[in-house]
Amino acid sequence: MTATGEIRPLQRSVRIGRVSAIWRPRAVAVAASAVLLTLAISILALGIGDFIMTPDRVVATLLGQGNASEQLIVLTVRLPRILTGIAAGIALAVAGAIMQTTARNALASPDLLGVTAGASAGAVAVITLGGTASASGFLREVGVPTAAMLGALLATVLVLVITGRTGLSGIQPLLVGIGVSAFFTGAVSWFLISAPIKDAARANVWLTGSLNQRSWPEFWPIALSILVAAVVLVPLAHRLDSFQLGNDIARSTGVPVARTAIVLIGISVLLTAVSAAAVGPLGFVALMAPHVIRMASGTTRASLFGAAAVGAFVVVASDLVARTVLAPIQLPAGAVIAIIGGPFLVWLLISQRRKTSL
């Protein structure tokens, strides 16, 4: 406010028809660079492997100008795997951003809702009890993802039924989720120590989360649920800002808190379950991506779009590192995510401090 009493808004806004938003140049720049980085790393990843292609050949092949072998390698072998990684990264990061905002807790992640543990128990049960050590690809293709999906469903139903009896106040839903997760995690440990070491090792690979041998059948379910989530989230996303201020303030600004929270958490569960069934748990993405985008863009809550871009980048980059660094051994992507994402988070924490204290 200036001396003449003229009111000047502190932040500029953009308005399109009835929709308006605050114009945050830094947030937009950060999100745009995350998208560009994801594109760049994807093109790089499409070119790297047993048969190495330069980025310009990759782009040419994507545009339909490659020769037959280039087409086979890029479009049939590597593209579906990388798209699956992008989709899983988006799904997990959006689920994480929703959880952190609605629970208003930096440690909240969709893993606490029991879905991931349920999916893990289902998958590990099939791997260790199914007698699949010698099994053909059929059980891997059908058995494990289906079992994971069933486990996730079972966990979701349990959490819903029990939360219905404890109420939604405070951190009750998260405590219920923690209890249900602990039960299924215990089951996973039990399967792991009862199984022959060969099966336990295979289960351990699944539990790490991997894009190895993932293709279109894994991509489409995640992509579809992202589409569903987007349709639901676009009209709801602005309410997340009210949630950030606490349930009471959110309610007083006219947000139907309980109903919105249930829809938002439902979306989070859907995205996490589908992604876990397709590629395994891929820990840390959901927790890290929202914090990274929040700190990098200097906002109080993570934008869903920005978090999605960071999530996609981290998963694709991790997969690239995981399959090249110890070649010919292909590590699962999940093994590398924290090694790439963790130091990045720490660096952001420290560099943010310098900015605020100067």
Next chain:
Amino acid sequence: MTLHAGGTGVLRSAPARGLLLLGLLAALVVCIAVGFAVGSRDLSLSAVWAVLAGGGDPEARAILLDQRIPRTLIAVVGGAALAVAGVVIQGHTRNPLADPGLLGVTAGASLFVVIAIAFFGITAPAGFLWFAFAGAALAATIVTVLGRVAGGRRDSSPATLVLAGTAISAVLAAISGIILLLSSSTLDVYRFWTVGSLSGNHDLSQLAPAFVFIGIGLVIAIGHGSTLDALSLGDDTARSLGRNLGRSRIVGLTAVTLLSGGAVALCGSIGFVGLIAPHLVRLLVGPGHRWLLPFSTLVGGMLVLAADTIGRIIILPAEMPVGVVLAMVGAPAFLAILVQTRRARA
């Protein structure tokens, strides 16, 4: 991040709480007696008593002195340490989702145990003790220093500490994960350590350092109660109440490191106890740390001991490791209690 959303607990008056504390102590003694007597070879209480008095037949002596007494002690002390560590870390971060592993303690201990198995060829649990403790201490130091560096000049804010702990834990766990993926013989030993099995013979003199660390940690933590109460009002209020935040933070984090490092060294990684025991006790006696800390000590010790005893007899002749029992029996019990207290309040 409301820590104390649950009201002031079922028991409001000090005499009621004192009585319950005594009752819990008596229950713990009963649990210990049952823990001595029950197992794949049941002993009568009189046989147990004979051994404790210095006599008894040789077989009973061997079972009790080499196995059941040490593992009972380990379970009670380890459980108490984890629960108290959980109270302290939840109080310091003002985050009800914080568990004793938050400072990287569990991940650090696990990584060093994995290294001990993979590169030093150690397979006996007794050999893991110093590795586990060194890993726990190293990780907690890194997280605390990072929290201070990132949190500003005077104090590491809880939010920064939480994020630093999460990030470092994830990195350490990822390194363990890669070693385990590359070496299935390491996984073969590690998978039994990580579920916290207490079976087998124990030499208490080898485990003595862990007991000492936990003892020091418990003393610090119990004396830390009023500081935790002040911190629960927020950092600024705590400061205006005359607390030196930087020093309180160091004291609290040292206690957490000693307690959870010692517990992980003793029992393997069974973090669930540290997360839920404080919540259970808060349902009973509310958020004040004067009651929360002693109650958590007893409840934590009893939970792990009960889980270990159940694990010995639930799938005879085999044993179910204490970590698995805690999760598969403890979690449903925890959920039932959540539902019941809601009903009691309604």
